[in-house]
Amino acid sequence: MLRSEQVFRALADPNRRRILAILKAGSRSAGEIAGEFPISMASLSHHYGVLKSADLIRSERRGQSIVYSLNTTVFEDVAS
């Protein structure tokens, strides 16, 4: 699957767009993000997976937490 394809798929869901909006303000752990949503962590984890396949976000383990952050370079690529 083409990356642009993955990006469009990722952006199609409102929850995923909201995750991106939150990360726009700075990196957040999965738990911190979950606090902003009425859906389960498991469902969110699925969304992180989709966003990662599109390479829109990156994850990094920090102790017990996993911290997500925006991969800004992709946005520039896709805009063109």
Added chain:
Amino acid sequence: MLRSEQVFRALADPNRRRILAILKAGSRSAGEIAGEFPISMASLSHHYGVLKSADLIRSERRGQSIVYSLNTTVFEDVAS
């Protein structure tokens, strides 16, 4: 439903993005567009509907044909 919501939904499908790409080159009738796709006119008609709800395209009857064209202003709006 918000218009931005509709736009994201519309762009999520590859066939719809391809319709937009074709119209980028200029207006086309439903029949002309159909010639470029392996799916039925009925299915395409459904896609036109989605693209119209998002206000990404406009339609105009010309005799027996219905001619579709890009609504370029929306692209500028959503880019911001």
Added chain:
DNA sequence: CGTATATTTAGATGTTAGGCTAAATATCAA
């Protein structure tokens, strides 16, 4: 009017996607 052409609408069907709960994995701290 009656028939042909162009497109849409309606109804049915198979697939994809998002949600949930429960179980698994990974790290930390005692």
Added chain:
DNA sequence: TTGATATTTAGCCTAACATCTAAATATACG
């Protein structure tokens, strides 16, 4: 190593979506 915390993976269910065929609508033309 055992227990607690944080997150992901697996399996399932339901709703939404893309597609199809067949029927309906609209225009053109003899």
